[in-house]
Amino acid sequence: MEPFTRITGILAPLDRVNVDTDQIIPKQFLKRIERTGFGPFLFYDWRRNGDFILDRPAYRGASVLVTGANFGCGSSREHAPWSLLDAGFRVVIAPSFGEIFKSNSFRCGLLPAELPEPAVRELITLSLQEPGMEITVDLAAERISASGFEAGFAVDPFFRECLLNGWDEIALTLRHEADIARFEAKRSASRLS
Amino acid sequence: MARTMAAKIWDDHVVAAGEGEPDLLYVDLHLVHEVTSPQAFEGLRLSKRRVRRPDLTLATMDHDVPTIGGRAAADEVAERQMSALEENCRREGIRLYGMGNARQGIVHVIGPELGLTQPGMLIVCGDSHTSTNGAFGALAFGVGTSELEHVLATQCLRQRRPKSMAVTVEGALPLGVTAKDVALGIIASIGVEGGRGHVLEYRGATIRGLSMEGRLTVCNMTIEGGGRAGMIAPDDATFAYLKGREYAPADDHWDAAVERWRALATDPGAIFDREVSIDAARLEPYVTWGTNPGQSVPVTGSVPAPSTETDERALRYMALEPGTAIEAITIDRVFIGSCTNARLEDLRVAASVVRGHRVHPKVRAMVVPGSASVKRQAEAEGLDALFREAGFEWRDAGCSMCLGMNPDILGPGERCASTSNRNFEGRQGRGGRTHLVSPPMAAAAAIAGHLVDVREFN
Numbered sequence A: 001m002e003p004f005t006r007i008t009g010i011l012a013p014l015d016r017v018n019v020d021t022d023q024i025i026p027k028q029f030l031k032r033i034e035r036t037g038f039g040p041f042l043f044y045d046w047r048r049n050g051d052f053i054l055d056r057p058a059y060r061g062a063s064v065l066v067t068g069a070n071f072g073c074g075s076s077r078e079h080a081p082w083s084l085l086d087a088g089f090r091v092v093i094a095p096s097f098g099e100i101f102k103s104n105s106f107r108c109g110l111l112p113a114e115l116p117e118p119a120v121r122e123l124i125t126l127s128l129q130e131p132g133m134e135i136t137v138d139l140a141a142e143r144i145s146a147s148g149f150e151a152g153f154a155v156d157p158f159f160r161e162c163l164l165n166g167w168d169e170i171a172l173t174l175r176h177e178a179d180i181a182r183f184e185a186k187r188s189a190s191r192l193s
Numbered sequence B: 001m002a003r004t005m006a007a008k009i010w011d012d013h014v015v016a017a018g019e020g021e022p023d024l025l026y027v028d029l030h031l032v033h034e035v036t037s038p039q040a041f042e043g044l045r046l047s048k049r050r051v052r053r054p055d056l057t058l059a060t061m062d063h064d065v066p067t068i069g070g071r072a073a074a075d076e077v078a079e080r081q082m083s084a085l086e087e088n089c090r091r092e093g094i095r096l097y098g099m100g101n102a103r104q105g106i107v108h109v110i111g112p113e114l115g116l117t118q119p120g121m122l123i124v125c126g127d128s129h130t131s132t133n134g135a136f137g138a139l140a141f142g143v144g145t146s147e148l149e150h151v152l153a154t155q156c157l158r159q160r161r162p163k164s165m166a167v168t169v170e171g172a173l174p175l176g177v178t179a180k181d182v183a184l185g186i187i188a189s190i191g192v193e194g195g196r197g198h199v200l201e202y203r204g205a206t207i208r209g210l211s212m213e214g215r216l217t218v219c220n221m222t223i224e225g226g227g228r229a230g231m232i233a234p235d236d237a238t239f240a241y242l243k244g245r246e247y248a249p250a251d252d253h254w255d256a257a258v259e260r261w262r263a264l265a266t267d268p269g270a271i272f273d274r275e276v277s278i279d280a281a282r283l284e285p286y287v288t289w290g291t292n293p294g295q296s297v298p299v300t301g302s303v304p305a306p307s308t309e310t311d312e313r314a315l316r317y318m319a320l321e322p323g324t325a326i327e328a329i330t331i332d333r334v335f336i337g338s339c340t341n342a343r344l345e346d347l348r349v350a351a352s353v354v355r356g357h358r359v360h361p362k363v364r365a366m367v368v369p370g371s372a373s374v375k376r377q378a379e380a381e382g383l384d385a386l387f388r389e390a391g392f393e394w395r396d397a398g399c400s401m402c403l404g405m406n407p408d409i410l411g412p413g414e415r416c417a418s419t420s421n422r423n424f425e426g427r428q429g430r431g432g433r434t435h436l437v438s439p440p441m442a443a444a445a446a447i448a449g450h451l452v453d454v455r456e457f458n
C-alpha cells in the first residue's frame, strides 16, 4: 500500500447523505477481476444523468471529497474505495461512514476522515462558493486546513500507523504465527471436514 | 462478570491482543463467492502467499449466475469471474459448490441449510449480509476484499471490539406481519445508521417465537440499519434445525455441542451499550416508498410529505406524489427471492397467497429460490407448478434481481414489489424502482397488479 502522510489538492463537494456503494460503483462494473480501472465508472448512473457536480471543470482532478453522513453504506464491495482511488481521490471527508466502507478504505489507502456535521457543512459551502479551492489533509498531524478553515480529526491509531507507513497488514499478522499456531492447536479439529 | 453473547464469542476467538491495537480474531468459517474474491486471490498470488486453511473455507457462485438457461447463458465477464473462482479454488484446494452443483445457492442461504453455520462460530464472508448467519448465535459479519485476502492468508481478522445493542421485541405478531416486517419495523425505528458500531442482539418473546427462517430474515437486514452484525441466542429451535444437517456435529458429538451452545446466551445482568424495545403489536406489513430501507410506511398508509432534501430526491426518483395511498401504486414486476426471503418457508407462504389466483396481466413476476436445495424441496412439494400455473416464472437459484448482475434486471422506470433487502437507486436495474415487502405482500401485489394489504386480500 502506498504510504499516506499529507496531501494538498482540490476539494470537491457531494452534498448528499446516505450515498450507498451501489451509487459509488454500480453493480454492472463489479465483474472485473482486477483492482484497478474502476475510476471511469465512479458514480456512473449520476454522471450519465448529466450536470453532475464532480464533472464541473473546477472540480476536475480533485483529490479530496467532502460529503454527507453515512457515506458508503450498503454493500461490502471494496470496488467503492477502489473506484474513488482510481478516479484520483485520496481522502473522503464526511460526518460518518458505512462501517465496511470505512474499514475497506483504510485497507486500500483511501483516508476516511470524520469531521462533525457543522464543519462538513462549512467545507461544502466553501467549496461551492469557491470552486477549485485547495485543501490540505495532514494525517501525521491529524489536521485539515484550507483558506479560512482549520479542524482536527481523529483516526484509529492502528490504521493511522498502517497508512502513514504503507504497511502490509497481512505481513503484520504473520508475525503472530506462533500465536495463531497455538490457537489452532487448542481449537478442536476442523469442523468442516 | 456477566457478558453478552457477542462478548463471549469474541473473547473465545482472540488470538492476540496488543495494547492499542485491534484484536486479532480467529475465523471458524470463511465463505467465498465469485464477485468479491478474485482480487483477493490475485493479491495472494502476487505476494506468493497461500490459503492457510482451505478446510475452513467454502465457496459458491451466486451473484452472477444466470437463473435460466444454465451457465451457457452467462455473459462473457460473468463467465470470466466464475472461471476465476473455479481456478482459484482448484489451486488452493477450496471446496466449491459452483453452478450446477446440488449444494449451490446464495452464500447466506447455503451456510445455514448445510449446517455449516453453527452457534458460537466466528464467520466472515466478503458480503455485507453475512450477518444473516447470526440467527444461529454466531458472530458473523461482512468484510471487504482486502480483509478477505487477510483471512485467506492468515485465517485471522483484525477488528476493534464493537459496541453492543439489545433490540427487544415483545408481543404476538399481528396477523399478516412477518419477520420481514419485523426487520423493516426495526430499521424504521432505529434509522439506517442506528446500528453503527454495534453488534445487535435481537431478543424477546417475538424473536424467540420466530422460525429459524424468520430469524435469518431479521439478522439478514441488520446491515440495513447500519449494524455490524446481528445475532439471536441459540435455543431448541436452533438445535432442532441443525440436527442431522450435512456439516452439523455428528451424533456422538451432538450432546456436547448442544451443551456448549446453551452456554452462549447473554448472561442475566449483562450490560448492553444501548437498548431498544419494540412492541410487536404495533408492527404492520410495511412497504418502502423511498430509496433506502428506512423509508417505509404501513401498507395502509400513504406516501409521506418529504421532510428533507433526501426525501425529495427519493420521491423524485420513485416518481411518487406525497399523499398517494400505498395501495394505489401499480407495479410492473414482482421479485420473490434473495438471501432475505427465498428460503422454503418464504416460498410456502407466498404460494399460499397465490393459490387459486393468477398473476395480473400487466405484471411480470418471478420466483428465484435461494438455493438449489430450496428449489428441489419446493418442487417436491409442487410449489413450482403452483407458481407456474399462476403465471410466475420459476427460476434457478441465485441472487438474481436482488442486485441484477445477471440478466434479471428492471428496465428504466419499471416498478417492482421485491422481497429483497435494498431499494437503493438503480439497485435492481438502472432507473428501476423498488418497493421492499414481505413474501406474502409480494405475492398479493403480483395478483392485484398494485401494492395491496395482504390482510384484506382474497
Ligand code: SF4
Residues within 6 Å of the ligand: B062, B063, B106, B107, B108, B127, B129, B338, B339, B340, B398, B399, B402, B403, B420, B421
Ligand atoms: S441475494 Fe442480494 S443481498 Fe443477498 S447476497 Fe445476493 S446480492 Fe447480496
